[in-house]
Amino acid sequence: MKKQFSLIIMISLFLVDSFSAQTKKGDVLIKNGTVITVTNGTRENADVLIRNGKISGIGQNLSAPSGVQVIDATGKYIMPGIIDAHSHIALDAVNEATQPVTAQVWTGDALNPLDVGIYRALAGGVTISHAMHGSANAIGGQNETIKHRWGTVKMDDIRMEGAPRTIKFALGENPTRVHGEGSGLLPRTRMGVEQVFRRSFSEAKEYMEAWDEYNNNKNKRGFKGMPPIYDLQKEVIADILRGEIIVHCHSYRADEILMLMEVFKDYGIEKLVFQHANEAFKVAPEIAEFGAMASVFADWWAYKFEVYYSTAYNAAILTQNGVNTSINSDSGELIRHLYHEAAKTQKYGNLTDHQALELITLNPAKQLGIDNRVGSLEVGKDGDVVIFENHPLSIYAIPQMTFVDGVKYFDIKEDRDDIRIYVDPLEEVDVMREMTEHEKCMSNTWEFLNE
Amino acid sequence: MKHIIFTVLLAVLAIASVQAQNPKAEYGAFALTNATLHTVTNGIIKNATVLIRDGKIEEISKQTSFQEDVKVIDCSGKHIFPGMIDGGTRLGLSEVGSVSLTQDYSEIGDVIPHMEALSAVNPNSALIPVTRVSGVTTVLAAPSGGLFPGKASLINLHGYTPKQMFAGFSTPVLNFPQSGKRGWWDERTEEEINKANKKTMEELDDIWQKVAQYHTIDSANAAGSTSVKLDYYPEMKALLPVYRQEVPLLVEVNKAKDIKKALEWVKEKNVRAIFTGVSEGFRVAEELAQAGIPVIVGPVLSTPSRDYDRFDRPYANPGLMKEAGVKVAIRTMETENVRNLPYNAGFAAAYGMSKEDALKAITIVPAELFDVADKLGSIEEGKQATLFVSTGHPFETATDVEHVFIDGWKIPMQSRHTELYEEFLQRSPGLKK
Numbered sequence A: 001m002k003k004q005f006s007l008i009i010m011i012s013l014f015l016v017d018s019f020s021a022q023t024k025k026g027d028v029l030i031k032n033g034t035v036i037t038v039t040n041g042t043r044e045n046a047d048v049l050i051r052n053g054k055i056s057g058i059g060q061n062l063s064a065p066s067g068v069q070v071i072d073a074t075g076k077y078i079m080p081g082i083i084d085a086h087s088h089i090a091l092d093a094v095n096e097a098t099q100p101v102t103a104q105v106w107t108g109d110a111l112n113p114l115d116v117g118i119y120r121a122l123a124g125g126v127t128i129s130h131a132m133h134g135s136a137n138a139i140g141g142q143n144e145t146i147k148h149r150w151g152t153v154k155m156d157d158i159r160m161e162g163a164p165r166t167i168k169f170a171l172g173e174n175p176t177r178v179h180g181e182g183s184g185l186l187p188r189t190r191m192g193v194e195q196v197f198r199r200s201f202s203e204a205k206e207y208m209e210a211w212d213e214y215n216n217n218k219n220k221r222g223f224k225g226m227p228p229i230y231d232l233q234k235e236v237i238a239d240i241l242r243g244e245i246i247v248h249c250h251s252y253r254a255d256e257i258l259m260l261m262e263v264f265k266d267y268g269i270e271k272l273v274f275q276h277a278n279e280a281f282k283v284a285p286e287i288a289e290f291g292a293m294a295s296v297f298a299d300w301w302a303y304k305f306e307v308y309y310s311t312a313y314n315a316a317i318l319t320q321n322g323v324n325t326s327i328n329s330d331s332g333e334l335i336r337h338l339y340h341e342a343a344k345t346q347k348y349g350n351l352t353d354h355q356a357l358e359l360i361t362l363n364p365a366k367q368l369g370i371d372n373r374v375g376s377l378e379v380g381k382d383g384d385v386v387i388f389e390n391h392p393l394s395i396y397a398i399p400q401m402t403f404v405d406g407v408k409y410f411d412i413k414e415d416r417d418d419i420r421i422y423v424d425p426l427e428e429v430d431v432m433r434e435m436t437e438h439e440k441c442m443s444n445t446w447e448f449l450n451e
Numbered sequence B: 001m002k003h004i005i006f007t008v009l010l011a012v013l014a015i016a017s018v019q020a021q022n023p024k025a026e027y028g029a030f031a032l033t034n035a036t037l038h039t040v041t042n043g044i045i046k047n048a049t050v051l052i053r054d055g056k057i058e059e060i061s062k063q064t065s066f067q068e069d070v071k072v073i074d075c076s077g078k079h080i081f082p083g084m085i086d087g088g089t090r091l092g093l094s095e096v097g098s099v100s101l102t103q104d105y106s107e108i109g110d111v112i113p114h115m116e117a118l119s120a121v122n123p124n125s126a127l128i129p130v131t132r133v134s135g136v137t138t139v140l141a142a143p144s145g146g147l148f149p150g151k152a153s154l155i156n157l158h159g160y161t162p163k164q165m166f167a168g169f170s171t172p173v174l175n176f177p178q179s180g181k182r183g184w185w186d187e188r189t190e191e192e193i194n195k196a197n198k199k200t201m202e203e204l205d206d207i208w209q210k211v212a213q214y215h216t217i218d219s220a221n222a223a224g225s226t227s228v229k230l231d232y233y234p235e236m237k238a239l240l241p242v243y244r245q246e247v248p249l250l251v252e253v254n255k256a257k258d259i260k261k262a263l264e265w266v267k268e269k270n271v272r273a274i275f276t277g278v279s280e281g282f283r284v285a286e287e288l289a290q291a292g293i294p295v296i297v298g299p300v301l302s303t304p305s306r307d308y309d310r311f312d313r314p315y316a317n318p319g320l321m322k323e324a325g326v327k328v329a330i331r332t333m334e335t336e337n338v339r340n341l342p343y344n345a346g347f348a349a350a351y352g353m354s355k356e357d358a359l360k361a362i363t364i365v366p367a368e369l370f371d372v373a374d375k376l377g378s379i380e381e382g383k384q385a386t387l388f389v390s391t392g393h394p395f396e397t398a399t400d401v402e403h404v405f406i407d408g409w410k411i412p413m414q415s416r417h418t419e420l421y422e423e424f425l426q427r428s429p430g431l432k433k
Helices: A002-019 A116-122 A173-183 A190-217 A232-241 A254-267 A280-290 A314-320 A334-347 A353-358 A362-367 B002-020 B127-132 B190-222 B234-243 B256-269 B281-291 B313-324 B338-350 B355-360 B364-369 B416-424
Strands: A028-036 A042-051 A054-059 A069-072 A076-080 A082-087 A126-131 A139-147 A165-170 A245-251 A272-276 A293-296 A325-327 A385-389 A398-404 A407-411 B029-038 B044-053 B056-061 B070-074 B079-082 B084-089 B136-141 B150-156 B166-175 B249-253 B273-277 B295-297 B328-330 B387-390 B401-406 B409-411
Touching: A028 A385, A082 A272, A082 A334, A082 A362, A116 A126, A116 A334, A116 A407, A126 A334, A126 A398, A139 A190, A139 A245, A165 A232, A173 A190, A190 A232, A190 A254, A232 A245, A245 A254, A254 A272, A254 A280, A272 A280, A280 A293, A280 A314, A280 B416, A293 A314, A293 A362, A314 A325, A314 A334, A314 B416, A325 A334, A325 A362, A334 A353, A334 B338, B084 B273, B084 B328, B084 B338, B084 B364, B127 B136, B127 B338, B127 B416, B136 B338, B136 B401, B166 B234, B190 B234, B190 B256, B249 B256, B256 B273, B256 B281, B281 B295, B281 B313, B295 B313, B313 B328, B313 B338, B313 B355, B328 B338, B328 B364, B338 B355
Parallel strands: A028 A069, A028 A076, A082 A126, A165 A245, A245 A272, A272 A293, A293 A325, B029 B070, B029 B079, B084 B136, B166 B249, B249 B273, B273 B295, B295 B328
Antiparallel strands: A028 A042, A042 A054, A076 A385, A126 A139, A139 A165, A385 A398, A398 A407, B029 B044, B044 B056, B079 B387, B136 B150, B150 B166, B387 B401, B401 B409
16 A cells, blocks of 8 residues: 555656656846847846746836845846857767758757766857757758757756757768768768758658548548558658748858759748858859748858858858848857857957857847847847856957846856756766867767768 | 140059059158057057157157157047957968968977978968058968877968068967867768877877987087987977977867876976967866966857857956956967957957057067067067057957058058959949940
């Protein structure tokens, strides 16, 4: 009996736990700072009130409801949490590099909430990142948009609930090196890359039509036939054709960017964001006309051949040509100072403060399809906020506190040594990291490369 | 009439083709007037004029009118800084990061101190103009690889031959034996790592013993007291100036444990050393200061070397060492983005180092460490005219660099990046041809 009782308690605890799997929501009043709303100008000596994880007021002399913590931000800058549209932090695996098409896999199955990179991103004011599959495959895996809710051991806690589905595509050197050169599989050239897409879309279309036909006829009298064989890979690609998934495509050269837009036009696919896109500036009018977006580095170039003929003015040229553009990291290092990366667009192309800050807030939010929730400080949006000492575009900018859903996950005054959640008991020897890691998105591909 | 139009057309085309040529650097006499002068060694002088002639800073004054042969550049509201010096890069030695055929910084062999980075510097690298228009005028081009990968050379970022670029300093690099894992991919056990480390230390000591012997014989030869002929032994010949303390040895060392060991080693061997990298210098800052070993630290813009370190350790590292009394220069260890040197120093300044010390760490301090402080690193009369004019402090990203002078040459403010910007900001034809 006793045993049964404790079993019942355990089950009910589990149920309670599952029902309350909702993440923490906070309440806070940040007072008297310079509030950079991004969508509604900058307001001096203003307050931001967050109730139950959502922004409930922006204005002057807001008063704190009882029990709500007040933070004095006098002389400081309050801006929306920074969003990184290209990252690989908090992932245990990045590339399923075994085939040129792996739409069925999902980085959301390999989330690692223990990655100290999450905390380090928070220390750089970044509240949301796009945990992407790598760039080894022409059609890679699906990605997960995560919120940096540091301190949990549950992978579900860091998912951004309700964020649209996205998938990784890749063009150029990476898929051709890994598959064509490395494994002798198509594609070996940019010609082959195009045909991988055309075949995948055509086959998914046939698959979709076969299911439609089956579903439309299966209840009809006298129907004879079998359902098509279920294929998860084709299901996912069919969802791309249906417009249910945003494609984020690793790309560099202008010609391959044009190629993908032509293919997408042929299959009626519209939701497209070019990632890295070092040569996007060369075809900025075409990208603008298509309505695609671009997520780029501030100044990386020459680390591989396909970025040799590129320029740090890329983001500025794209912006001035009307392309929605963001600055991303693809690096556990750059993600720590995306505000500084965005500031470089003032050196390379004289963007205004407003334009530069949009590159790391509202614009990446649009690229991830979450701009109705985050990317600016507006009443009703999520309480994702960062407080800066000094203007965020100054070299002396230092994030002081970072909030996700109104909960403070980083406070420079409470920062301490060793914030790890999990310590590897077998780790005895110190690991010294490599100095610069270009293209984190080529992780887990070494065994496929001929070098 | 047709004839006239044709002539005009020809003239227009001729002008256009002249403009299409790559601009060349200009040499001569220049007066940079009414500037705020950041001398680095003698404070800030307002409304100052720098007169450049024969490649040198001839005079610092308040004068504003000059003879006709002097080109006057009004710098009202502008700032003048000495050219920034990056104390560790691969610039000139690698063109495209992933294409090994373009990489010349790592030769075969573990003990090859006679490899000259300078010989492999490509003066026509597209990366060089991209770097110098940012005000970084001088870099140490360093080899990497085994224990003694070769000699690093200080180069000015202007010139058509490595000799023209050479800025007067060259010295061997030692990669001090590492006791840690090289990265997450390093799957060696602790035992294997320790064994490898011990072996490399023995190898290093063995080499130093040989240098000592080589020195003894070479000295005896020079004094005429022996006629023992030395065989061709370029490795020893390259290390001899280090042994004789004529040049410093660049010791790449990062981990705290290894830094301590390196301190013992240089003391025991009586080597004049500069430690480079030094990513965990903050852990042993007192020891470094006591030993009087200067450091070239960086990249500052990097992740902490250990998961359990505070997020800001790489940013704070230069300031913490400086505070302990260490002489600190800053490097990027970059290739194509050496232009981020002022931001590496800027982050050090944001996270604890004084702004002045951070600026010194990329100007006068590396000049002193490389024995070229009589020529570079500050704005002083008689020094080489290697400097830049900017709209503000170079640490701030909004600052534009407007003029760059290297060794008295006025550098064209053009690079692949600016050229592509000009061509593509408003592409023609646009959508329709």
